[in-house]
Amino acid sequence: MIDNNGLPIGVFDSGVGGLTVLRALRQRLPNEHFIYLGDTARLPYGTKSGDSVLRYSIQAAEFLVNQGIKYLVIACNTASSVAVEPLRQRFAPMPVIGVIEPGSMAGCAASKSGHIAVLATEGTVRGGAYQRAITRLKPDAKASAQACSLFVALAEEGWTDGAIAEAIAHRYIDELFGNDPRIDTLLLGCTHFPVLADALRAVIGPTVTIVDSADTTARAVEAELLDRGLLRSGNPLPPILQATDSPERFARVGSRFLGESFDAGRVELVDLAPST
């Protein structure tokens, strides 16, 4: 039997947002080796149809699997909402995890009132995967969802605090609480949104809990690696970073999401679909 423990964990996202998930994974699993693929040539996934996102996700996953990985993490919420089951079937027995199930578990655990709101992209909200996961985990929960389309642009522009970020957050939050004032938990259902947590906190006040799926996903990966005996021992290795477009922009914008600065020379430009 081949020992897969030393193989990297593959992580993919539509762009740089998933680096918040990579960051949480590295904190929790410092001995693991990671390959991160950002499909920057086709970002954002959040406004695309489910069919297109599924097709892109299969290409991204195959590209990582072909490099040899022991575990696949879908760090993109929109991709998680359509691709977890298809990718599990395609690559079984290799484990595949998305961010929606762990995020929903964290949201349900945090909520006392059972009124949980998901902030996400248009695509994730429209797909309804978070709402379904929450009511499956907690059948008496009331799950609402708010598309916050401007948050992605705001996070990528780096305008993560101050008057503009708060005014935008206010508008989305007002709409959400106007429909359900009993919400006590906000689940950040887009990997871009954790960098906006302070602006959201300023708007919602101290009593509402904010949870994101990055750390819960990292915990779930750790538990499954343990369970399957797949943990890597050995010295830490720097992650391999790959992008389908613009390594320079990936490094500039991505450093904010990874929480440490890296330059474009660290990013490998790759092509998932050479014929296009």
Place this chain on the structure above:
Amino acid sequence: MIDNNGLPIGVFDSGVGGLTVLRALRQRLPNEHFIYLGDTARLPYGTKSGDSVLRYSIQAAEFLVNQGIKYLVIACNTASSVAVEPLRQRFAPMPVIGVIEPGSMAGCAASKSGHIAVLATEGTVRGGAYQRAITRLKPDAKASAQACSLFVALAEEGWTDGAIAEAIAHRYIDELFGNDPRIDTLLLGCTHFPVLADALRAVIGPTVTIVDSADTTARAVEAELLDRGLLRSGNPLPPILQATDSPERFARVGSRFLGESFDAGRVELVDLAPST
């Protein structure tokens, strides 16, 4: 000799923004027939590399040319900044026009001080095509450019006036005028931006001129059709609308840009690259 006058004019854009150009074209050329292609599966082009944008532009143009067109309008600023010359060479003698040359002419004509600023996407600003076109047309001009990344999301969200739009406009405008207080003309170098003209006007006051490339491009197309004897006579036909993803979103968001409401049933879903 085949009479091409009855053929449609092909217009392409990365998404819905170019519908502002289609709108201007239809106003000026009501007897022409148009095919509009929005590459919504791969939008936005504004944050992608020049190589990717050129490849996408060639695919979009070929798709239109294969349907039989007499003229190609690149309604996307980012695509215009890299693809006009390659597409002219590829499809000669069919005329190809982008929005940058006409927009720059309008900017130069409007400016008295010669200090002209372009508001555009990251990709268009970085490519420098407007700055080069302006200084080629008016060698003593001082051209500056400001990337306004949030404007696209703002326009697509429909938050085109009010406090948030103005606060965002203020931040970009302050940066621009901080570097050159003598600017007297703002050139909207992204097809999404005309819908934000009122918010910009509220911020810059009455003395700065705002020009956009949509109407100037329509004038240039009219002049060239006349010149080549290619004007269509006959009854007006409704435009053919095609998108590479999400006809529903194309209709919902696009109606704002076309200036008239249309539903998803009017939008044909097409695939430029079946293999991906």
